[in-house]
Amino acid sequence: MTFNSEQETYNWAVSFGQTLKPGDMVALYGNLGAGKTVISRGVCKGLGFDGNVCSPTYTLLHEYPNDPPIFHYDLYRLEPGTDICEVGLEPDYLGKGITLIEWPERLEENTAGITHIIKIEILSETSREVTLEKIGAEP
Ligand SMILES: Nc1ncnc2c1ncn2[C@@H]1O[C@H](COP(=O)(O)OP(=O)(O)O)[C@@H](O)[C@H]1O
Numbered sequence: 001m002t003f004n005s006e007q008e009t010y011n012w013a014v015s016f017g018q019t020l021k022p023g024d025m026v027a028l029y030g031n032l033g034a035g036k037t038v039i040s041r042g043v044c045k046g047l048g049f050d051g052n053v054c055s056p057t058y059t060l061l062h063e064y065p066n067d068p069p070i071f072h073y074d075l076y077r078l079e080p081g082t083d084i085c086e087v088g089l090e091p092d093y094l095g096k097g098i099t100l101i102e103w104p105e106r107l108e109e110n111t112a113g114i115t116h117i118i119k120i121e122i123l124s125e126t127s128r129e130v131t132l133e134k135i136g137a138e139p
């Protein structure tokens with residue numbers, strides 16, 4: 001899909017968010033400024049969360065109070081190959097919520113638990129190519 005403005009990307013993310021179920025984990029791939037946080041903001045809105053959503057660049061994890069709860073990671077600052085369990089970044093109730101992961105490249109190879117992969121490519125200053133892959137979905 002090609003989106004020609006931030007608003008278009010956001011609107012798509014709101015509807016995508018409405019399809020998510022507790023336990024879903026969304027990996028967001030794309031360079032700095034691609035729109036991972038724009039999509040995260042839309043997904044949160046789609047799930048009913050109206051508060052502030054920004055990249056947890058320094059804290060690595062934001063948890064938004066919502067039903068279901070939303071866990072928003074930005075792993076940019078981690079070493080590649082990190083096990084989020086080991087760094088104590090995996091609340092034991094993660095499975096009860098929706099998880100959004102910016103910079104999933106930093107995780108160890110094993111991406112167990114990821115249910116959706118979103119890839120964002122920057123086409124121009126204002127347009128983005130976005131692909132969504134559902135893991136384990138029928139072809
Ligand atoms: N079509 C588009 N979709 C999403 N963001 C866009 C688009 N066009 C321009 N932008 C801009 O790109 C930036 C994306 O920022 P952000 O979501 O924080 O990126 P990331 O989290 O991937 O680093 C924002 O400044 C946004 O306004």
Ligand SMILES: [Mg+2]
Nearest residue numbers: 036037055102
């Ligand atoms: Mg971001």
